[in-house]
Amino acid sequence: MNCLTAHSPSDKGAVRNGRPLLRERGQHEVFCGLTGIIWLHRKIQDAFFLIVGSRTCAHLMQSAAGVMIFAEPRFGTAVIEERDLAGLADMHGELNRVVENLLDRRPDIRLLFLVGSCPSEVIKLDLERAAEHLSRAYAPDVRVLAYSGSGIETTFTQGEDACLASLVPVLPQEPDTADRSLLVVGTLPDVVEDQFLRLFTALGIEPVRFLPPRRSTDLPAVGPQTSFLLAQPFLDGTVRALEKRGAQRLAAPFPLGAEGTTAWLAAAAAAWGIDPERFQQATELGKKRAERALERYRDRLAGKRVFFFPDSQLEVPLARFLANELSVDLVEVGTPYFHQDYLAPEVDLLPPDVTLSEGQHVDKQLERCRAARPDLVVCGLGLANPLEAEGLTTKWSIELVFSPIQGYEQAGDLAELFAQPLDRRQRLGV
Amino acid sequence: MKLTVWTYEGPPHVGAMRVATAMEGLHYVLHAPQGDTYADLLFTMIERRSKRPPVTYTTFQARDLGSDTAELFKTAAREAYERFRPQAMIVGSSCTAELLQDDPGGLASALALPIPVIPLDLPSYQKKENWGAAETFYRLVRAFAGAAGQRSAAEPRERRPGARPRCNLLGPTALGFRHRDDVREVTDLLGRMGVDVHVVAPLGATPADLARLGEADFNVALYPEVANVAAQWLKRTFGQPLVATVPIGVGATRDFVDEVARVAGVDPAPALAGEPSRLPWYSHSVDSTYLTGKRVFIFGDATHVLAAARVAAEEFGFTVAGLGTYSREFAREVREAARAHDVEALITDDYLEVEAAVADLQPELVLGTQMERHVAKRLGIPCAVISAPVHVQDYPARYSPQMGFEGANVLFDTWVHPLMMGLEEHLITMFRDDFEFHDGAAPSHLGTAALRADRASEPEPAVPSRLSADEAAIGWAEEAELELRKVPFFVRGKARRNTERFAHEQGVGLITVETLYDAKAHFSR
Numbered sequence: 001m002n003c004l005t006a007h008s009p010s011d012k013g014a015v016r017n018g019r020p021l022l023r024e025r026g027q028h029e030v031f032c033g034l035t036g037i038i039w040l041h042r043k044i045q046d047a048f049f050l051i052v053g054s055r056t057c058a059h060l061m062q063s064a065a066g067v068m069i070f071a072e073p074r075f076g077t078a079v080i081e082e083r084d085l086a087g088l089a090d091m092h093g094e095l096n097r098v099v100e101n102l103l104d105r106r107p108d109i110r111l112l113f114l115v116g117s118c119p120s121e122v123i124k125l126d127l128e129r130a131a132e133h134l135s136r137a138y139a140p141d142v143r144v145l146a147y148s149g150s151g152i153e154t155t156f157t158q159g160e161d162a163c164l165a166s167l168v169p170v171l172p173q174e175p176d177t178a179d180r181s182l183l184v185v186g187t188l189p190d191v192v193e194d195q196f197l198r199l200f201t202a203l204g205i206e207p208v209r210f211l212p213p214r215r216s217t218d219l220p221a222v223g224p225q226t227s228f229l230l231a232q233p234f235l236d237g238t239v240r241a242l243e244k245r246g247a248q249r250l251a252a253p254f255p256l257g258a259e260g261t262t263a264w265l266a267a268a269a270a271a272w273g274i275d276p277e278r279f280q281q282a283t284e285l286g287k288k289r290a291e292r293a294l295e296r297y298r299d300r301l302a303g304k305r306v307f308f309f310p311d312s313q314l315e316v317p318l319a320r321f322l323a324n325e326l327s328v329d330l331v332e333v334g335t336p337y338f339h340q341d342y343l344a345p346e347v348d349l350l351p352p353d354v355t356l357s358e359g360q361h362v363d364k365q366l367e368r369c370r371a372a373r374p375d376l377v378v379c380g381l382g383l384a385n386p387l388e389a390e391g392l393t394t395k396w397s398i399e400l401v402f403s404p405i406q407g408y409e410q411a412g413d414l415a416e417l418f419a420q421p422l423d424r425r426q427r428l429g430v
Numbered sequence: 431m432k433l434t435v436w437t438y439e440g441p442p443h444v445g446a447m448r449v450a451t452a453m454e455g456l457h458y459v460l461h462a463p464q465g466d467t468y469a470d471l472l473f474t475m476i477e478r479r480s481k482r483p484p485v486t487y488t489t490f491q492a493r494d495l496g497s498d499t500a501e502l503f504k505t506a507a508r509e510a511y512e513r514f515r516p517q518a519m520i521v522g523s524s525c526t527a528e529l530l531q532d533d534p535g536g537l538a539s540a541l542a543l544p545i546p547v548i549p550l551d552l553p554s555y556q557k558k559e560n561w562g563a564a565e566t567f568y569r570l571v572r573a574f575a576g577a578a579g580q581r582s583a584a585e586p587r588e589r590r591p592g593a594r595p596r597c598n599l600l601g602p603t604a605l606g607f608r609h610r611d612d613v614r615e616v617t618d619l620l621g622r623m624g625v626d627v628h629v630v631a632p633l634g635a636t637p638a639d640l641a642r643l644g645e646a647d648f649n650v651a652l653y654p655e656v657a658n659v660a661a662q663w664l665k666r667t668f669g670q671p672l673v674a675t676v677p678i679g680v681g682a683t684r685d686f687v688d689e690v691a692r693v694a695g696v697d698p699a700p701a702l703a704g705e706p707s708r709l710p711w712y713s714h715s716v717d718s719t720y721l722t723g724k725r726v727f728i729f730g731d732a733t734h735v736l737a738a739a740r741v742a743a744e745e746f747g748f749t750v751a752g753l754g755t756y757s758r759e760f761a762r763e764v765r766e767a768a769r770a771h772d773v774e775a776l777i778t779d780d781y782l783e784v785e786a787a788v789a790d791l792q793p794e795l796v797l798g799t800q801m802e803r804h805v806a807k808r809l810g811i812p813c814a815v816i817s818a819p820v821h822v823q824d825y826p827a828r829y830s831p832q833m834g835f836e837g838a839n840v841l842f843d844t845w846v847h848p849l850m851m852g853l854e855e856h857l858i859t860m861f862r863d864d865f866e867f868h869d870g871a872a873p874s875h876l877g878t879a880a881l882r883a884d885r886a887s888e889p890e891p892a893v894p895s896r897l898s899a900d901e902a903a904i905g906w907a908e909e910a911e912l913e914l915r916k917v918p919f920f921v922r923g924k925a926r927r928n929t930e931r932f933a934h935e936q937g938v939g940l941i942t943v944e945t946l947y948d949a950k951a952h953f954s955r
Contacts, residue, residue: 027489027506029467031467059469077435081555089431118465118525150492153491155464381470382474385475
């Protein structure tokens with residue numbers, strides 16, 4: 001790609017799902033895919049994430065979460081040093097040594113991810129080969145896989161996609177003769193998983209499995225009998241890997257808010273041929289509770305003008321939730337990548353006049369944001385305080401990734417996350 | 431390759447950002463992949479800065495690598511100039527861009543921007559944050575002060591008759607530990623002596639201010655990690671004397687006043703008059719008896735640990751049980767200080783080594799960074815923070831300097847706060863089974879009693895220590911374990927280790943109550 005056009009501000013001619021899409025290229029104020037380790041290492045409780053990278057990667061990991069998780073985290077960085085680059089040390093030998101030390105220290109680890117970074121990608125360090133070699137060396141106690149969380153290839157949540165995609169080839173094969181099974185794909189908080197499991201049971205859908213699992217020894221089986229629902233919108237690579245294993249994706253909106261959750265469950269119910277009355281019975285209670293919880297926030301959020309900066313790819317489903325269930329007025333919905341295949345059911349539900357943007361030129365986007373003077377700006381940690389200081393009200397987008405927000409029982413909590421900053425600004429008298 | 435979990439210092443380009451963000455009218459164009467923009471939040475979140483750091487990142491992606499990342503850099507630099515109109519620009523690479531070898535300096539000069547552009551060469555795979563800050567500051571000082579005209583170092587510096595002496599304060603940056611408050615405190619202190627502060631840099635300085643550095647009579651290096659390279663160059667170039675005493679603690683502040691008085695030819699008396707700090711009296715007051723001889727472990731950057739060791743020993747009456755730094759550049763000075771306190775210096779940037787040392791020494795107070803705060807919390811040892819890196823709560827809203835006489839007051843309050851107060855400590859030792867005033871209770875003013883109570887019934891956390899396998903293999907008789915439980919929790923770890931060491935030395939395989947008290951007698955001084 002020619003760089004002048006690559007860096008040129010915008011491509012207003014693009015159209016997605018019949019909607020105009022503003023595509024921008026410039027400074028991207030986003031995290032790299034390594035950041036996904038912050039939640040992935042808590043989710044898969046016997047996995048360790050070893051970044052092969054630089055001091056910058058290690059510094060990012062301790063800074064990104066805002067606070068350090070000091071309970072002996074299950075991640076670390078093998079920092080590449082001058083002597084590695086100068087060829088004075090054999091890098092594969094060095095990596096073997098680091099892994100050996102690590103596994104000695106942490107005998108509880110069953111799954112080790114070698115995570116590629118910008119520097120390891122640029123010097124073309126072959127981590128997949130290293131992972132195969134190490135996997136053979138440590139079998140059967142420890143399985144070693146590799147994926148890239150580098151900033152040159154992945155934006156924030158795409159790191160989870162790369163991680164899950166690396167898991168797909170090692171998932172057990174589901175026999176062709178097995179009953180039909182449902183796989184829910186994308187990290188969900190444990191409490192949300194348990195709620196969904198109860199709902200699927202009430203619908204008569206089973207077995208239901210989750211990717212990623214809570215333990216690596218509990219990998220879900222997959223095969224042609226598997227249908228899967230995406231719990232997160234950023235899993236393109238994982239989808240393709242699962243389809244290669246013969247699994248079929250059920251298209252659906254994402255389970256945010258009462259509307260999204262109902263539509264998401266309905267996609268599975270339709271595939272299983274569940275009769276509408278049973279669906280109604282199984283979901284009615286949760287749906288009513290969600291609507292009741294949202295009622296309290298509608299007065300506070302209705303008519304508020306909201307601007308989304310690109311961050312996690314959750315922006316479009318979140319915007320749909322705010323617009324349809326809380327009558328929020330959307331100014332601009334920015335997302336790092338717009339996957340039209342997965343977002344089509346969401347876009348169909350969006351109000352017609354929303355500005356969608358993909359990619360980022362942060363200074364230009366800030367100009368648009370200041371000019372629009374929205375009531376609430378959803379943005380990353382680097383931008384939030386400067387915008388607050390300019391008198392705008394902000395919601396840190398990272399909290400939307402780190403909080404249980406999916407499903408009926410969390411619909412109110414999700415609304416609360418947006419209402420809170422407005423509430424604070426209203427209360428403060430100084 | 432080196433396995434790292436937490437790091438004391440970021441990469442060198444973060445040091446450059448600390449300088450750029452501290453200054454006004456300077457912009458940093460950083461050739462870096464997307465994701466490296468995380469560094470912005472250090473400033474906007476941890477330090478709660480209300481402006482974005484003046485940094486433009488090229489945020490190149492994999493698809494750009496095959497084409498022309500150099501062109502991307504030029505576009506970013508040109509757009510940054512047009513948008514922000516800075517007085518000057520610094521340009522450089524982060525770790526990944528360093529591998530691309532695009533030469534940001536050469537590319538920027540090809541743009542022929544109408545402002546000075548200073549290229550930075552910060553080797554990411556060798557150096558770290560503080561080095562990056564020092565190097566960036568030095569390059570800027572050379573570029574601007576140097577351009578303002580040199581003068582011979584031998585040429586005597588004459589002041590206009592009747593004019594007050596002027597000095598520069600060098601070293602304070604963005605994301606520094608209490609830098610903003612230290613500058614105010616030291617400026618006030620110098621003012622009382624009739625000395626004016628000419629330029630503070632990098633904090634709050636513009637490139638034009640840097641050009642005026644040579645006009646001052648002398649320099650004060652507040653933070654040698656950042657200031658020294660530039661200060662030495664200013665000394666050579668302009669013959670400006672350097673005041674090297676860092677005024678942290680009452681003693682060092684008095685020394686600082688004396689040194690400034692000598693260099694500036696002013697009277698130190700006005701700055702020392704009265705009782706400028708409450709620390710000496712507080713330390714002499716009888717309540718502080720409980721501080722005497724407390725064993726303290728100190729770790730952080732060199733400036734703050736050197737100062738803390740002196741303050742701990744001379745101004746609190748503590749015993750320095752361990753001393754170390756992650757600032758390898760100052761290893762020699764820290765080793766010297768350690769020798770003076772009869773301990774071995776720990777020079778490392780591996781927090782696991784620090785944790786093992788703390789576990790092994792079982793100090794009664796840890797003075798460290800946010801890393802040591804976590805380590806101490808895990809080990810149940812009180813801790814106060816004295817050095818970067820620090821959390822958001824270490825940027826207090828109130829005026830809270832470390833330097834000068836007010837800084838000494840702050841040190842007294844901060845270091846004493848996590849400790850059990852005098853009589854409380856005695857009462858806990860006497861009556862261990864009181865249900866609410868028990869052994870596992872935290873100092874009552876800290877209000878975390880419930881949390882500590884849980885710990886009282888738990889085994890001590892397993893932490894890698896330097897105990898030999900032999901020592902670890904020694905067993906405890908049940909009644910000896912029970913007796914050990916009666917030792918207050920804040921010294922129990924030390925008692926356990928001392929007893930095991932004693933047992934090992936004496937060839938005792940099973941520790942009994944008798945062994946416990948033999949060891950107590952053996953180690954009592």
